[in-house]
Amino acid sequence: MTSSTSAALESLREALPGRVINPDGDASASGSADFTTLTNQPWSSTCWQTAAGYIFPENAAEVATALSIIKQTGIKFVVRSTGHNPNPGFSSIGPDGVVLDVGKLQSSELVDDNNGNNKIAQIGAGNRWGAVYDWLEEQGLSVIGGRDPGVGMGLLLGGGMGAIPNLHGLGTDGIAGFEVVLSDGHIVNATPQENADLYRALKGGGSNFGIITRFDLHTHPLIPLQYSITLYNPTDYTNINRATLNLQETMESDPKLGSFTNYQPTFVAVGLIRAGDEAASASEGEIEAFKPFDALESKMMTVCPTTNGTIGSLAKAMTHAVGEDKKKHIGTLTTLPSETLYNEVNTAWREALDLLPKDAVLHYTIQPVGSACVREGEKKHGGNVFGLKAVPQCWWVFTVEWPRESTPEDDEAARKSVNYLREKVEAAAKARDQLLPFLSATFASSEQPVLQSYGVENVEGIRAAAQKYDPEGVFQKQQAGGFLLRDVK
Numbered sequence: 218m219t220s221s222t223s224a225a226l227e228s229l230r231e232a233l234p235g236r237v238i239n240p241d242g243d244a245s246a247s248g249s250a251d252f253t254t255l256t257n258q259p260w261s262s263t264c265w266q267t268a269a270g271y272i273f274p275e276n277a278a279e280v281a282t283a284l285s286i287i288k289q290t291g292i293k294f295v296v297r298s299t300g301h302n303p304n305p306g307f308s309s310i311g312p313d314g315v316v317l318d319v320g321k322l323q324s325s326e327l328v329d330d331n332n333g334n335n336k337i338a339q340i341g342a343g344n345r346w347g348a349v350y351d352w353l354e355e356q357g358l359s360v361i362g363g364r365d366p367g368v369g370m371g372l373l374l375g376g377g378m379g380a381i382p383n384l385h386g387l388g389t390d391g392i393a394g395f396e397v398v399l400s401d402g403h404i405v406n407a408t409p410q411e412n413a414d415l416y417r418a419l420k421g422g423g424s425n426f427g428i429i430t431r432f433d434l435h436t437h438p439l440i441p442l443q444y445s446i447t448l449y450n451p452t453d454y455t456n457i458n459r460a461t462l463n464l465q466e467t468m469e470s471d472p473k474l475g476s477f478t479n480y481q482p483t484f485v486a487v488g489l490i491r492a493g494d495e496a497a498s499a500s501e502g503e504i505e506a507f508k509p510f511d512a513l514e515s516k517m518m519t520v521c522p523t524t525n526g527t528i529g530s531l532a533k534a535m536t537h538a539v540g541e542d543k544k545k546h547i548g549t550l551t552t553l554p555s556e557t558l559y560n561e562v563n564t565a566w567r568e569a570l571d572l573l574p575k576d577a578v579l580h581y582t583i584q585p586v587g588s589a590c591v592r593e594g595e596k597k598h599g600g601n602v603f604g605l606k607a608v609p610q611c612w613w614v615f616t617v618e619w620p621r622e623s624t625p626e627d628d629e630a631a632r633k634s635v636n637y638l639r640e641k642v643e644a645a646a647k648a649r650d651q652l653l654p655f656l657s658a659t660f661a662s663s664e665q666p667v668l669q670s671y672g673v674e675n676v677e678g679i680r681a682a683a684q685k686y687d688p689e690g691v692f693q694k695q696q697a698g699g700f701l702l703r704d705v706k
Contacts, residue, residue: 306698
């Protein structure tokens with residue numbers, strides 16, 4: 218820890234008593250865990266970096282105070298909600314910087330929208346999706362957000378793919394406004410009517426502008442779902458892919474459908490989702506679009522039987538461990554749907570499995586997105602900055618997980634496996650003219666050019682907003698990592 222970092226921590230403790238935890242065991246922040254537990258909080262243990270300290274503001278004004286001291290002292294920092302992103306430096310930092318943890322910003326309030334016709338859910342940035350869904354569903358309401366209850370609100374900044382993206386668009390598209398702390402200490406609202414340029418830039422532009430302390434979300438009447446999760450034998454990949462493509466084609470005429478197909482070495486998990494009252498009242502096997510999967514002879518077992526539920530109950534069914542003792546590395550691409558390409562991806566994946574170190578697992582997921590999802594984003598609330606084409610597409614996510622107690626050689630081999638798979642898929646899609654430029658920040662590795670994938674015009678809009686609202690470049694110079702404008706070539 219440098220002397221400037223020590224001095225900054227001292228100033229932070231004086232200005233925000235009871236809100237700072239350091240390695241010496243000063244756990245005076247009420248309700249906070251010990252230092253080691255905080256260090257090991259992120260989902261991927263590649264992000265278990267020992268920071269100089271953790272700051273736990275409890276409202277936007279305290280965030281502004283903390284940011285002001287960070288700016289004045291010039292120290293490095295990151296902002297963290299749950300630490301779900303596996304890229305080191307995005308929500309984790311080493312001993313010369315601090316973590317500004319917004320996890321205590323857990324307010325939730327319903328207010329009327331500008332027309333008084335619908336409710337807006339004002340959600341503190343420290344909330345997790347499971348709690349948000351539970352609270353809203355008690356009041357007969359839904360919002361579009363994360364598919365895992367333990368994931369935080371920051372998911373919305375990179376798109377926020379939900380379980381049924383074609384029905385109401387991405388989670389980002391449902392944002393009515395933001396409360397943002399700027400680098401000069403001002404707390405502003407960003408909506409289509411107020412600071413509209415910042416509002417649009419935040420819908421995909423990440424952490425280049427300020428610290429979001431509250432998300433205001435458009436609500437919908439409670440959305441009933443019917444869903445199931447079934448495991449199939451991965452050797453039957455050609456038939457599984459054909460069924461996936463058939464369903465993806467049907468989604469173009471029925472935006473209430475959603476799915477995912479996750480390939481693991483020993484099984485393929487297929488999630489089938491249908492929204493609407495007619496889905497909730499349908500009996501098992503009645504949804505025509507799902508019948509190609511029912512006909513597959515490679516079915517191994519059903520892990521989630523056909524269930525009538527909600528977005529919240531589905532998220533609980535899809536939950537996975539956060540902070541488990543695994544390292545993770547990810548990557549993403551966007552392509553057009555193609556049975557031939559999907560089969561080529563499987564071949565490349567099986568080749569990449571041979572590159573893995575001991576006890577590592579490499580898996581990938583087919584995530585269909587329909588043209589309806591893109592159109593919803595274009596027409597709702599000022600649009601977003603993703604530059605998506607209104608065509609059916611697949612948002613791929615490639616993930617490797619391996620033991621934390623690994624050698625540098627193992628680490629390199631694990632990362633190489635994902636990069637090999639991603640590069641092979643990119644080459645195959647490009648050769649067939651099926652590669653789309655968009656890269657989802659939610660699923661991208663730190664070396665992927667996410668912002669550039671949005672297109673020149675959108676990047677310039679993001680840059681203009683950053684220069685206007687952070688003219689001294691605090692979020693470019695002092696922030697440890699993220700998909701930042703400073704890295705745009």
